[in-house]
Amino acid sequence: MKLIYVFLLVISMTIMLATNSFCAELVAAYSFDDGSAKKAKDNTGNGHDGEIKEAKVVDGKYGKALEFDGTNSQVAIPHDEKMNFKDAVTVEAWVKPTKYNDLSAVVQKWGDNTNRRQYLLCFVGAKVRMYISGAGNSWPSAESTSSINPGDWAHIAGTYDKKAIKVYINGKFEAQTVNNEGLFASDVPAWIGGYGPDQDFGSNRHFPGIIDEARYWNGALEEAEIKKAMNTSTANLLAVDPKFKLANRWGAIKKFD
8 A cells, every 4th residue: 555655646746757847947926915015025935035115915826925116115125145046037927017117116226226136127218128137238138029018917927048038928929029148147136016215216117007917037037938837826826836735745655765
């Protein structure tokens, strides 16, 4: 009986690895489902918790979300080398804008000068733009061809893989810019919904609206993976992703043994 149990667990892990894995590592994820208006918990368990500043807890795409006022609201996530991606990155979120601001930040790690910028997913008017900072003195970007209307929920994502910057809306590829510079090392905090106090871009460049399921990946997700992530809540994503559950399965085997 014990051997049968172990055999079935091994088979289930094999299937899980074959069907549920992503090509990138989920480093930080924020569902906001615990309802806290002070602390944004990193649901991956990696400890990248953020401080919520003047954002309100509201109903989101999945469970709860945060509503940003477009002026002062933001989530500050302290710098950690594990979020200092070198060659590839994916940032994504569900958004529901209430209006348009210029360069309104959604998910980013973007410093106050040329030597501290790394990646930025933002709105430029009604369109979505993904910036990177490669050489340290340039900011190449890719911008969507489609627009997102105020009051509409949409999933947005930006990727970079040392070959091209790409933008996706609702799981569909929108645009790309060829670039092989890589990502410039940055020691600045990461931010959701706005810019930090040392980032002198103006208060009109914060995001006005609701953000849910914000995620940072070390690596560039493919289109099919972005669509899969888009349609999966963070709780369910972590429940099936083998990178988070494989150790638990092996623990069950050892305990049974």
